[in-house]
Amino acid sequence: MLLEVRDLHVEFRTRDGVAKAVNGVNYSVAEGETLAVLGESGSGKSVTAQAVMGILDTPPGRIAGGEILFKGKDLLKMKEDERRKIRGAGMAMIFQDALSSLNPVLSVGAQLGEMYEVHRGMSRKAARAKAVELMERVRIPAARERVGDYPHQFSGGMRQRIMIAMALALEPSLIIADEPTTALDVTVQAQVMDLLAELQRELNMGLILITHDLGVVADVADKIAVMYAGRIVESAPVHEIYAAPAHPYTRGLLDSIPRLDQKGQELYAIKGLPPNLLAIPPGCAFNPRCPMARAACRAEVPPLAEVAPDRASACFFWKECVGA
Amino acid sequence: MPEPERPEPPERYEPPAYDPLQPGKGEAIAPTGQGGPIDLALDEAESLEKPLGDDPTGPGPREKARSLWSDAWHQLRRNPVFVIASLVILFLVVISIWPQLIASGDPLQCELSKSQQGAEPGHPFGYDTQGCDVYTRTVYGARASITVGICATVGAALLGSALGGLAGFFGGWGDSLLSRVADIFFGIPVVLGGLVFLSVVTSTTVWPVVGFIVLLGWPQLARIARGSVITAKQNDYVQAARALGAGNGRMLLRHVAPNAVAPVIVVATIALGTYIALEATLSFLGVGLRPPTVSWGIDISNAASQIRNAPHMLLYPAGALSITVLAFIMLGDAVRDALDPKLR
Numbered sequence: 001m002l003l004e005v006r007d008l009h010v011e012f013r014t015r016d017g018v019a020k021a022v023n024g025v026n027y028s029v030a031e032g033e034t035l036a037v038l039g040e041s042g043s044g045k046s047v048t049a050q051a052v053m054g055i056l057d058t059p060p061g062r063i064a065g066g067e068i069l070f071k072g073k074d075l076l077k078m079k080e081d082e083r084r085k086i087r088g089a090g091m092a093m094i095f096q097d098a099l100s101s102l103n104p105v106l107s108v109g110a111q112l113g114e115m116y117e118v119h120r121g122m123s124r125k126a127a128r129a130k131a132v133e134l135m136e137r138v139r140i141p142a143a144r145e146r147v148g149d150y151p152h153q154f155s156g157g158m159r160q161r162i163m164i165a166m167a168l169a170l171e172p173s174l175i176i177a178d179e180p181t182t183a184l185d186v187t188v189q190a191q192v193m194d195l196l197a198e199l200q201r202e203l204n205m206g207l208i209l210i211t212h213d214l215g216v217v218a219d220v221a222d223k224i225a226v227m228y229a230g231r232i233v234e235s236a237p238v239h240e241i242y243a244a245p246a247h248p249y250t251r252g253l254l255d256s257i258p259r260l261d262q263k264g265q266e267l268y269a270i271k272g273l274p275p276n277l278l279a280i281p282p283g284c285a286f287n288p289r290c291p292m293a294r295a296a297c298r299a300e301v302p303p304l305a306e307v308a309p310d311r312a313s314a315c316f317f318w319k320e321c322v323g324a
Numbered sequence: 325m326p327e328p329e330r331p332e333p334p335e336r337y338e339p340p341a342y343d344p345l346q347p348g349k350g351e352a353i354a355p356t357g358q359g360g361p362i363d364l365a366l367d368e369a370e371s372l373e374k375p376l377g378d379d380p381t382g383p384g385p386r387e388k389a390r391s392l393w394s395d396a397w398h399q400l401r402r403n404p405v406f407v408i409a410s411l412v413i414l415f416l417v418v419i420s421i422w423p424q425l426i427a428s429g430d431p432l433q434c435e436l437s438k439s440q441q442g443a444e445p446g447h448p449f450g451y452d453t454q455g456c457d458v459y460t461r462t463v464y465g466a467r468a469s470i471t472v473g474i475c476a477t478v479g480a481a482l483l484g485s486a487l488g489g490l491a492g493f494f495g496g497w498g499d500s501l502l503s504r505v506a507d508i509f510f511g512i513p514v515v516l517g518g519l520v521f522l523s524v525v526t527s528t529t530v531w532p533v534v535g536f537i538v539l540l541g542w543p544q545l546a547r548i549a550r551g552s553v554i555t556a557k558q559n560d561y562v563q564a565a566r567a568l569g570a571g572n573g574r575m576l577l578r579h580v581a582p583n584a585v586a587p588v589i590v591v592a593t594i595a596l597g598t599y600i601a602l603e604a605t606l607s608f609l610g611v612g613l614r615p616p617t618v619s620w621g622i623d624i625s626n627a628a629s630q631i632r633n634a635p636h637m638l639l640y641p642a643g644a645l646s647i648t649v650l651a652f653i654m655l656g657d658a659v660r661d662a663l664d665p666k667l668r
């Protein structure tokens with residue numbers, strides 16, 4: 001297994017108390033596999049990714065427990081120096097907003113080349129040649145002429161390609177893409193996703209795709225983990241989750257996708273708001289919003305239990321949900 | 325008011341001119357090669373078939389890439405305030421290096437017999453109480469002011485931005501300590517501090533004054549640098565650089581510092597003017613520069629008591645001081661306008 005996150009807990013110290021952003025997350029990614037992590041804002045999906053990358057701001061953040069195994073070694077027990085060598089070379093991250101993720105005062109060539117200068121000790125000139133190669137690889141037209149351009153001179157889609165190029169520069173074995181297409185318009189989204197998926201296949205990388213867009217996930221992911229209030233509530237292979245969700249939250253998410261055959265009808269929405277992380281409701285965190293909630297849901301936290309091969313759900317009444 | 329009557333244009337039949345987009349007589353559609361719909365379609369088809377990578381120029385602007393700095397420079401060159409201020413400053417710098425260029429006399433050679441006399445040919449600004457030529461002294465006085473202003477600003481900017489930048493970047497107890505120390509220095513009243521510190525100094529060079537101004541000036545620049553580093557540090561690209569394996573030094577020098585330096589430059593340029601004024605103030609009070617150093621502050625101090633019988637003694641050094649301070653503050657303003665995209 002390329003990456004295994006085991007029982008990860010992350011807290012943030014705030015003025016009003018300790019916010020439990022991640023409460024015992026487990027997931028794993030194999031080489032060449034795509035895991036989509038799905039959830040609303042504040043569900044802990046990005047924080048988990050930051051903990052894996054080791055770029056969590058500490059303080060106020062704190063990893064309160066768990067293990068992150070990368071190729072069998074626990075990242076949390078490593079020294080900062082060792083981790084830094086893994087970042088970029090072993091695992092890399094693609095951020096949501098490519099414009100703000102690129103340094104405005106450096107040309108894209110300098111930023112791409114930096115990867116080779118830092119990790120491989122290449123000369124500036126050799127690094128620049130590699131930068132052109134990378135830009136061609138992510139299909140930026142006229143790469144040779146544009147290598148000296150600054151980020152603001154590129155369009156949104158091109159900038160995201162440059163981010164992808166930066167992440168891929170050292171051919172890491174794991175890529176974490178944090179909402180890579182959210183800031184792009186729909187037509188460009190598809191191009192960028194296709195490019196990412198293609199390069200992933202080519203290099204046989206593991207990919208963690210963090211998103212709240214169910215449409216993006218369906219095409220590229222192999223398996224899905226749905227997060228709610230810092231916990232994974234359901235994990236399953238992609239097709240099964242669409243066909244028969246085993247958690248009422250997943251069902252709610254799927255039902256709230258607009259569909260053509262429901263034209264004229266009111267769009268379904270999950271009632272209520274995501275829980276306050278400073279005061280997560282007792283029992284199942286989803287119970288105040290859940291249409292199926294019963295006394296048991298308020299009394300005890302349902303564990304993430306296997307319901308079928310490769311499928312797990314953190315709902316006591318998953319059978320009803322699948323059957324519904 | 326009644327509208328003036330306009331004659332209706334006479335209706336006249338005009339034969340239609342040849343329109344390539346319309347089919348000719350007896351044709352269903354315009355033939356190729358005449359810019360008609362068929363040509364348009366062929367054109368489209370060709371450009372659609374062309375692979376994207378083939379185009380040597382590619383989409384996007386083809387002008388030379390412009391960074392924040394070249395953009396700022398581009399804007400500064402067109403700003404009259406900047407042009408005037410920098411010409412004045414250039415002139416001041418030149419005469420402070422080579423005062424002989426425009427003043428042939430010796431500022432320390434005086435004729436007591438001409439004490440407080442007005443202007444005469446060859447001595448346009450008249451004489452001061454000691455009978456020294458005011459014009460020569462005003463020209464030579466630029467050297468002290470410019471030296472103090474530039475050295476104090478460079479010193480305060482380097483010290484302030486290094487300390488403030490490190491404090492802002494790493495945070496923690498070092499940051500708290502630095503902020504409190506800066507607060508203490510802020511609390512020292514400039515004139516009182518000058519009277520206390522500089523009254524014990526016996527050197528007649530400019531360096532004690534430069535040192536004192538740096539000592540009191542760095543906290544202001546450290547605060548600015550700290551604030552702008554904290555802002556720059558939170559940018560996604562710094563996080564991205566970290567996620568791609570950059571170390572602290574690289575993040576600070578390559579990703580944070582270039583994006584945080586603009587406010588420091590602006591504040592330092594404006595501070596330069598005020599430091600020159602501060603030097604004059606200290607010299608006026610007798611604790612800054614001392615004779616035989618020639619300084620506007622000393623001359624203003626000597627002239628102040630004689631303002632009623634010989635106002636020219638005060639007017640020229642004070643005027644030179646005002647113009648110098650104004651030039652640097654104008655320069656700072658222009659630089660701020662150019663570097664702050666929000667003001668554009």
